[in-house]
Amino acid sequence: MKKFVFRFFFFSVFCSLFYVVLILLYGTIVPASFAVNFNYFGGMGFTRQRFDEVSKIKNVDLVVAGSSHAYRGYDPRIFKKSGISMFNLGSSSQSPLQTRYVLGKYVTKLKPKLVIVDVYPVLFGVDGLESQIDLISSGLIDKDIIALSFKINNIKLYNTLLFGAFNNEFHIKKQKLSDNEGDTYIPGGYVQSFRHLQFKKTRFKQNVNISATQLEAFKAGLNELRSQQIKFVIIQAPFSRSNYASYQNNDEIDRVFSSLGEYYNFNKILNLPDSMYYDDSHLNQRGVNIYNAKLIDTLSKRGHFRRLSMNN
Amino acid sequence: MLFNSLNFAFFLPIIFCLYWLINKNGLKIQNILLLAASYYFYSCWDYRFLFLLIFSTLLDYFTGLKMEDAKSLKLKRFLFWLSVTVNLGFLGxxxxYNFFAESLISSFSHFGITLHASAINVILPVGISFYTFHGLSYVIDIYKGRIKPERNFVDYSLFVSFFPLLVAGPIERATHLLPQIKQKRVFDYSKAIDGCRQILWGLFKKVIIADNCAEYANMVFNHSSNYTGSTLALGALMFTFQIYGDFSGYSDIAIGTAKLFGIDLLRNFAFPYFSRDMAEFWRRWHISLSSWFKDYLYIPLGGSKGNLWMRIRNTFIIFIVSGFWHGANWTFIIWGFLNALFIIPSIVMKTNRNNLEIVAQGRLLPSFKELMQMVSTFSLTVIAWIFFRSASIGQAFQIIGDLFNRSLFTAPHNPPRPVMLLILVVFMAVEWIGREGRYAIENVGLRWPxxxxxxxxxxxxxxxxxxxQTGGSDFIYFQF
Structure with missing residues (x-):
């Protein structure tokens, strides 16, 4: 029995080391198509560049957090013209679990007077895996990311985390910044695109499901802002009409968000044509120009930006 | 609690350590521990069905004792039929129940008669087909005078409920398992290592082969009318590997786990896809069920004695009952019928016992004839699996109809990742190389550093x- 236990223990140690070595091989020389439960091959949203930049910035008026709707939907240059400095903390498929994390990590440092929490309801129904991988493969690894990874609990995440930890330490692999043609990173965390892709005008009718875990994380994130006395607004940025109309429970979703704080659904405030969209989910630069102008106007009327200007 | 879950990864080492730590305190304590662990393992699915399992155990335990003590043959026979009826009654x-009710309503509706029967909306207790067959074999063996009843209730309960085999077999026999339960176990290093190796290979088969093949098979079978012949063929092929990886993987984990506790379970698979005819396939697929039906149904019906027509009749009965055992759906019955049909030529020509030895034994490659035999047998099993996997007979015929046309020679839709196909090829190569062992990697690397x-x-x-697959999935045979 003793022999068995010892051998088993030594095999476990050997196997763990072997696992690490093979994960390093998967991350460096094995083609991406051969790595199923591993993803350190670069995202679409300049996440690494954004979080590299934010580490050098202090004190802004406005912080935006959320998914690609956030980093493709809020242009710091437009806000600057209105005298508002901002930083965009969006990341690909950022679900409330990660929104809570990025706000918790950067809000104290950035000391914003206002936070825009951009909500894309679909991401309230996901497990947060994709976004978590995006953050890890952008170099963001700390105890909170590790704790959150255990909460999401997926082997793909652990494999990527393992490689990410080594990569942060030894810089084995340089990651691509974005796969998307025509995208340009704009300082302040924004991704600019003038493109308009053809997309389906008809979609299956469906319902948005909100998972209890994501909703709980979202509420906790908002409560943390409240406890630091930072104002926030919840905003749903517009996406294509056909995409929005495919969700049958939009009113129910609006009621949920309204109950959590000051909330604006710009799918109901603005009615933009398809040419203003990059794809069926994201605005292009033409759309952003209109949307951001309307947003500044709306929030100014509510006194938010007036307060920011007075403070400046 | 699934074998491929994190819960089991904690459960097994804890029970293993406790089991061998209390070894000095005696066999009785070890058996009580295993029984408690087994009941806990089972109650993780649904604790309410634990009462059903305990009731079934009590019924067969006391029936066995009373049959032994019965003063008249009439009473013995009464007790025997009581146990059989109650056991099969629960199963029924x-x-x-819903299958018979729906079939009856459907039959009457053809004559314009509308019947109303309320469907019982119950969850099928996991493993009921397996532990019922354990109990039945025990009662039948006592009735036939092959064994004496077990008087120790803990030992008997453990025979029925031993957690590695509780929910999906192998279907054990009292003659094989009970003596091991009653015998003092000594820790055997080689056996424990062998068990770990078999668990590892079983996990590989389930988690890599079965679950990945399931992804493609489900896509095809869930929307079969949308696909071309080549996609349907690939879907059927993927299901063929899925069910093998799933069930033989489960059996390997079960057998390997039992070895950790010093217990040998019956072998359940012997590389069935390398069979040269259907008779050989059925000697190698789900062996514990096939032998159960052979001993408790085929032989009592007359077996291979009697004239040709009797043998053919018995073959059809055993395969149709076996199909029905798998599930309450006509698709399973047709699957059983097809397998009987495929096996009949070898019974008629008396070639059904031609291939008793391992194919290409002692050689690396099979002969051309053996290869052709294996390919044709494999193709027949793929066709039969289409019925097994389809939701209805209509769907099975739709798939077969759409499969054999010109679209069979077009590129399949959305084929699986090349890496998965590569893994499948490597897997079959390892299985081929290891086919002379009890499981594929049993002897791999034993002489290596x-x-x-x-x-x-x-x-x-x-x-x-x-x-x-990160989504995870149940084992197919849990539903039976």
């Missing part, structure tokens, strides 16, 4: 981590 209610052997096992573990 939980597994077949330890570091090389450990590297081989570690590669399997890395592959599990890299290619497992």
């Amino acid at each position: 209610v939980f597994k077949y 330890p570091i090389l052997r450990w590297s081989f096992y570690s590669i399997i573990i890395v592959f599990i981590g890299m290619y497992m």
Whole structure:
């Protein structure tokens, strides 16, 4: 029995080391198509560049957090013209679990007077895996990311985390910044695109499901802002009409968000044509120009930006 | 609690350590521990069905004792039929009631008669077909005078409920398992290592082969009318590997787990896809069920004695009943019927016992004739599996109809990742190389230096981590 236990223990140690070595091989020389439960091959949203930049910035008026709707939907240059400095903390498929994390990590440092929490309801129904991988493969690894990874609990995440930890330490692999043609990173965390892709005008009718875990994380994130006395607004940025109309429970979703704080659904405030969209989910630069102008106007009327200007 | 879950990864080492730590305190304590662990394992699915399992155990335990003590043959026979009726009654209610009710309503509706029967909306207790067959074989063996009843209730309960085999077999016999339960176990290092190796290979089969093949098979079978012949063929092929990986993987984990506790379970699979005819296939597929039906149904019906027509009749009966055992659906019955049909030529020509030895034994490659035999047998099993997997007979015929046309020679829609096809090829190669063992990697690397052997096992573990389906899935045979 003793022999068995010892051998088993030594095999476990050997196997763990072997696992690490093979994960390093998967991350460096094995083609991406051969790595199923591993993803350190670069995202679409300049996440690494954004979080590299934010580490050098202090004190802004406005912080935006959320998914690609956030980093493709809020242009710091437009806000600057209105005298508002901002930083965009969006990341690909950022679900409330990660929104809570990025706000918790950067809000104290950035000391914003206002936070825009951009909500894309679909991401309230996901497990947060994709976004978590995006953050890890952008170099963001700390105890909170590790704790959150255990909460999401997926082997793909652990494999990527393992490689990410080594990569942060030894810089084995340089990651691509974005796969998307025509995208340009704009300082302040924004991704600019003038493109308009053809997309389906008809979609299956469906319902948005909100998972209890994501909703709980979202509420906790908002409560943390409240406890630091930072104002926030919840905003749903517009996406294509056909995409929005495919969700049958939009009113129910609006009621949920309204109950959590000051909330604006710009799918109901603005009615933009398809040419203003990059794809069926994201605005292009033409759309952003209109949307951001309307947003500044709306929030100014509510006194938010007036307060920011007075403070400046 | 699934074998491929994190819960089991904690449960097994804890029970293993406790089991061998209390070894000095005696067999009785060890058996009580195993029984408690088994009941806990079962109650993780649904604790309410634990009462059903305990009731079934009590029924067969006391029936066995009373039959032994019965003063008249009449009483013995009464007790025997009581046990058989109650056991099969439970199975009938939980597994077949809705099937019979729906079939009856459907039959009467053809004559314009509308019947109303309320469907019982119950969850099928996991493993009911398996533990019912354990109990039945025990009662039948006592009735036939083959064994004496077990007087120790804990030992008997453990025979029925031993957690590795409780929910999906192998279907054990009292003659094989009970003596092991009653015998003092000594820790055997080689056996424990062998068990770990078999668990590892079983996990690989389930998590990598079955679950990944399931992804494609489900896509095809869930929307079969949308696909061309080549896609349907690939879907059927994927299901063929899925069900093998799933069930033989489960059996390997069960057998390997039992070895950790010093217990040998019956072999359940012997590389069935390398069979040269259907008779050989059925000697190698779900062996514990096939032998159960042979001993308790085929032989009492007359077996291979009697004239040709009787043998053919018995063959059809055993395969149709076996199909029905799998599930309450006509698709399973047709699957059983098809298998009987495929096996009949060898019975008529008396070639059904031609291929008793391992194919190409002692050789690396099969002969051309053997290869052709294996390919044709494999093709027949793929066709039969279409019925097994389809939701209805209509769907099965739709698939077969759409499969055999010109679209069979077009490129399949959305084919699986090339890496998965590569893994499948490597898997079959390892199975082929290891076909003379009890499981494929039993003898792989035994003479290699330890570091090389450990590297081989570690590669399997890395592959599990890299290619497992993150969604996870149940074992197919849990539904039976």
